[in-house]
Amino acid sequence: MLMKEKQPITPVTPMSTTSTAIEVDANGKGPSMMDDQGRAVKDRDTVCDPPEVQRPNLSMSQLSNIQDTSDEEIGPGSEPKMRANEVSVSYGDKQALQDVSIQIYDDLVTAFIGPSGCGKSTFLRCLNRMNDTIPSARVTGCIELDGEDITTSSMDVVQLRARVGMVFQKPNPFPKSIFENVAYGPRIHGLSSSKSDLEAIVETSLKRAGLWDEVKDRLQESGTALSGGQQQRLCIARAIAVDPEVILMDEPCSALDPIATAKIEELIHELRGRYAIAIVTHNMQQAARVSQRTAFFHLGELVEYGRTSEMFTNPRQSRTQDYITGRYG
Amino acid sequence: MQQQASGHTIKAFDEDIERLRALISEMGGLAEHSIGEAMRCLVQRDVEGAGKVILDDKKLDLLEIETERRAVQLIALRAPMAGDLRDVVAALKISGVVERIGDYAKNIAKRVPMLESAGKIEPLSLLPEMARIATSMVHDVLDAFVERDAPAAVRVCERDQAVDDFSDSIFRALLTHMMENPHNIGQSAHLLFVAKNLERVGDHATNIAEMVYFAATGHHIADRPGKSPK
Numbered sequence: 001m002l003m004k005e006k007q008p009i010t011p012v013t014p015m016s017t018t019s020t021a022i023e024v025d026a027n028g029k030g031p032s033m034m035d036d037q038g039r040a041v042k043d044r045d046t047v048c049d050p051p052e053v054q055r056p057n058l059s060m061s062q063l064s065n066i067q068d069t070s071d072e073e074i075g076p077g078s079e080p081k082m083r084a085n086e087v088s089v090s091y092g093d094k095q096a097l098q099d100v101s102i103q104i105y106d107d108l109v110t111a112f113i114g115p116s117g118c119g120k121s122t123f124l125r126c127l128n129r130m131n132d133t134i135p136s137a138r139v140t141g142c143i144e145l146d147g148e149d150i151t152t153s154s155m156d157v158v159q160l161r162a163r164v165g166m167v168f169q170k171p172n173p174f175p176k177s178i179f180e181n182v183a184y185g186p187r188i189h190g191l192s193s194s195k196s197d198l199e200a201i202v203e204t205s206l207k208r209a210g211l212w213d214e215v216k217d218r219l220q221e222s223g224t225a226l227s228g229g230q231q232q233r234l235c236i237a238r239a240i241a242v243d244p245e246v247i248l249m250d251e252p253c254s255a256l257d258p259i260a261t262a263k264i265e266e267l268i269h270e271l272r273g274r275y276a277i278a279i280v281t282h283n284m285q286q287a288a289r290v291s292q293r294t295a296f297f298h299l300g301e302l303v304e305y306g307r308t309s310e311m312f313t314n315p316r317q318s319r320t321q322d323y324i325t326g327r328y329g
Numbered sequence: 330m331q332q333q334a335s336g337h338t339i340k341a342f343d344e345d346i347e348r349l350r351a352l353i354s355e356m357g358g359l360a361e362h363s364i365g366e367a368m369r370c371l372v373q374r375d376v377e378g379a380g381k382v383i384l385d386d387k388k389l390d391l392l393e394i395e396t397e398r399r400a401v402q403l404i405a406l407r408a409p410m411a412g413d414l415r416d417v418v419a420a421l422k423i424s425g426v427v428e429r430i431g432d433y434a435k436n437i438a439k440r441v442p443m444l445e446s447a448g449k450i451e452p453l454s455l456l457p458e459m460a461r462i463a464t465s466m467v468h469d470v471l472d473a474f475v476e477r478d479a480p481a482a483v484r485v486c487e488r489d490q491a492v493d494d495f496s497d498s499i500f501r502a503l504l505t506h507m508m509e510n511p512h513n514i515g516q517s518a519h520l521l522f523v524a525k526n527l528e529r530v531g532d533h534a535t536n537i538a539e540m541v542y543f544a545a546t547g548h549h550i551a552d553r554p555g556k557s558p559k
Contacts, residue, residue, distance in 0.1 A: 284410065313411060313414060325413045328338060
């Protein structure tokens with residue numbers, strides 16, 4: 001029992017840097033050491049000094065580079081899907097966002113975290129010009145989608161929002177059938193040439209959103225009759241039905257229970273690679289679980305942006321450290 | 330390096346982490362005392378005292394279990410992040426190492442009855458000084474953990490060489506004694522193991538220093554700035 005409990009504490013890590021790869025235990029009493037010390041017995045065979053152990057001359061950072069999963073890697077020279085450059089937003093006199101520069105990549109999920117009012121949702125809404133709907137909002141700076149500036153007046157906002165879809169905090173299906181909810185976008189954008197074409201799009205979208213099996217026999221029922229989690233997945237299906245390039249999610253799970261949340265998170269994982277995804281979340285564990293890049297906003301500034309794994313284990317900025325360890329915010 | 334100046338919004342989180350640190354300190358104090366006591370018993374041939382050192386090791390085992398229980402509970406209930414997470418993981422690992430140091434004290438104490446009737450030979454006088462350096466390393470590295478003091482951890486690492494040098498010179502001295510008089514072989518062999526145990530205590534203190542450095546800075550000690558490559 002004792003030994004079993006101890007096992008997790010003393011793993012022999014292959015990355016150990018100590019020069020003592022072989023444990024040496026001196027024991028003159030033979031079996032008497034077996035009383036309560038499992039480990040002492042284990043070490044008993046090797047009582048002589050080990051020869052100098054040859055170790056590869058690698059530093060820890062080199063080792064961790066070797067073992068880095070390609071999961072988080074972006075290929076060299078890979079262009080960001082979206083690039084924001086010194087974006088500032090003000091609502092009337094109030095400055096909501098100050099000089100934010102960030103890249104969003106195709107194969108990665110980017111999470112925006114920060115306390116309420118830090119500007120993360122404001123920034124997300126800039127990415128498909130949702131702030132245009134707020135008369136007092138003024139956006140400066142440059143936001144590019146595939147190298148094309150989307151902030152210019154010549155940009156077709158409807159087309160832009162088809163390319164950059166959005167899912168909101170509260171599930172907001174249209175008060176129409178499940179089928180119509182998904183079919184609406186492709187129909188107005190003229191993405192289907194026939195009824196069967198449209199049906200195929202609806203089916204694919206619902207499948208990708210992980211909802212198909214639950215609703216395939218009741219596509220004509222109202223979308224609002226679904227549970228909260230199902231409604232949110234319906235909204236995701238609706239967003240991906242127009243085959244966007246980027247999906248923005250503004251706290252997509254904050255109104256959902258843990259199981260529905262887990263389903264959405266699994267969905268985000270599956271959609272990654274097909275779409276560039278940016279997600280705003282208050283739940284830091286969620287950011288840690290679903291994203292590969294994290295951006296921390298505070299008081300309208302982008303404080304830190306980097307790999308999620310580093311942000312949550314060793315952030316560079318003390319403000320980030322304080323926020324993610326629960327010291328303020 | 331990141332200082333964690335202010336407390337958590339949730340005060341109980343601070344208390345949990347403090348409790349974990351206090352447990353590690355307590356374990357360190359016990360282990361340090363055990364090594365010192367075992368050495369005193371060895372030099373003074375105090376068999377009774379040695380028996381007590383052996384019994385006291387149980388306390389360390391229990392404290393290690395308590396540390397593990399609290400660390401796992403803290404991870405489960407508080408989901409620590411960044412510096413906090415590194416601290417908790419370090420505490421978990423350090424408790425295992427300190428418990429091991431306690432085992433060395435016990436091992437030394439177990440030799441005392443076997444040496445009770447043996448005459449004292451000269452290398453015996455070197456061992457207490459070696460033990461003093463090794464235990465001071467343990468003491469200082471655990472202080473460094475409690476204070477999140479990375480430079481102090483580095484200084485502890487640098488002292489391991491002194492312990493290793495002691496080990497080498499005691500080894501040579503004992504070898505000479507064994508060659509001079511075969512009657513010394515039994516005792517010398519035991520003292521050789523004691524020296525080895527103390528040398529291991531120094532190594533373990535170095536291991537802890539590496540954990541403390543990582544917990545405090547998020548970087549491995551081997552990669553610290555200004556360190557010349559081997």
